[in-house]
Amino acid sequence: MSAATSRRSGIALYSNSIDPYSHRVRIVLAEKGVTADILDVDQLNKAKEELMELNPYGTVPLLVDREVVLYQSEVIMEYLDERFPHPSLMPVYPMARARCRLMIYRLNRDWYTLMNKILTEENQDTLLLARLRKELQESITSTAPAFAQMPYFLSEEFSLVDCCLAPLLWRLPLLGIILPFQARSVLAYAERIFKRESFLASLTKAETAMQK
Numbered sequence: 548m549s550a551a552t553s554r555r556s557g558i559a560l561y562s563n564s565i566d567p568y569s570h571r572v573r574i575v576l577a578e579k580g581v582t583a584d585i586l587d588v589d590q591l592n593k594a595k596e597e598l599m600e601l602n603p604y605g606t607v608p609l610l611v612d613r614e615v616v617l618y619q620s621e622v623i624m625e626y627l628d629e630r631f632p633h634p635s636l637m638p639v640y641p642m643a644r645a646r647c648r649l650m651i652y653r654l655n656r657d658w659y660t661l662m663n664k665i666l667t668e669e670n671q672d673t674l675l676l677a678r679l680r681k682e683l684q685e686s687i688t689s690t691a692p693a694f695a696q697m698p699y700f701l702s703e704e705f706s707l708v709d710c711c712l713a714p715l716l717w718r719l720p721l722l723g724i725i726l727p728f729q730a731r732s733v734l735a736y737a738e739r740i741f742k743r744e745s746f747l748a749s750l751t752k753a754e755t756a757m758q759k
Contacts, residue, residue: 557582557583557584558576558581558582558583558584558610558611558612559583559584559585559586559610559611560572560573560576560583560584560585560586560608560609560610560611561586561588561594561597561598561601561602561607561608561609561610561611562585562586562587562588562607562608563587563588563589563607563608564587564589564590564751564752564753564754565589565751565753565754565757566607566608567659567662567714567715567718568607568608568620568714569607569608569620570713570714570717570749570750570754571608571620571624571710571711571713571714572608572610572620572623572624572627573585573749573751574710574713574714574745574746574749575623575624575627575628575636575707575710576627576749577744577745577746577748577749578634578636578705578710578745579627579628579631579633579634579636580631581627581631587751588607601616601618602616602618604618606618606619608620608623609623610623610626610627612626612630620711621648621651621707624636624707624710625637625707628707634705636705636706636707636710637706637707638702638706647706647707647708650700650701650708651707651708651711654708654711654712654715655711657686658683658686658687658715659715661679661682661683661686662683662715662718662722664679665679665680665683665722665723666722680722680723680724683722683724684724684725684726684727687724687726687730687733688726688727688729688730688733690733691729691730691731691732691733692732694732694733694735694736695732698739699736699740700712700736705743709740712740713737713740713741713746716733716736716737716740717737717741717754717757717758718757720757720758721757
């Protein structure tokens with residue numbers, strides 16, 4: 548057990564105030580009603596030092612639950628869902644759970660990859676930046692029919708997929724992306740998610756400012 552974990556009796560989340568992967572986990576914590584120490588590594592040097600001690604990759608988010616140390620957002624989210632089973636954010640049946648994991652994988656590979664490229668390319672190659680924005684906008688718009696089918700993404704219940712989707716949709720203004728009228732079902736979905744108490748509770752001051 549490291550010195551950093553031995554000092555903590557509850558749950559601590561090492562987070563970045565603008566990191567979408569950290570945001571995912573904060574939504575899960577809020578949805579579960581779990582009290583945790585949120586340690587912003589971009590604001591606290593001590594937290595950043597502890598993060599480097601606990602995570603060999605030095606990345607956020609990182610969760611410490613007594614002697615348990617976890618990194619990588621999907622691993623943390625599934626751990627929290629099993630550790631605090633109510634409300635459940637994963638389906639009960641194996642096939643449905645597999646579909647949920649597959650959808651998160653696709654979100655990461657298709658949309659999050661583009662988002663990360665846009666953020667990396669900002670203020671550099673303007674032509675490439677415009678192409679990336681167009682590609683992400685068109686990809687989201689093409690899925691609009693799926694958002695119109697159910698209250699949540701392909702589900703009657705709020706799930707980990709929604710926890711992954713929400714931070715990306717919240718950051719569209721930051722990315723310079725405006726969804727067209729054809730994506731109105733996506734916008735309606737986003738409005739529902741953004742009004743949830745758990746989502747509002749998950750926001751940092753820096754994330755709140757993204758919509759202003």
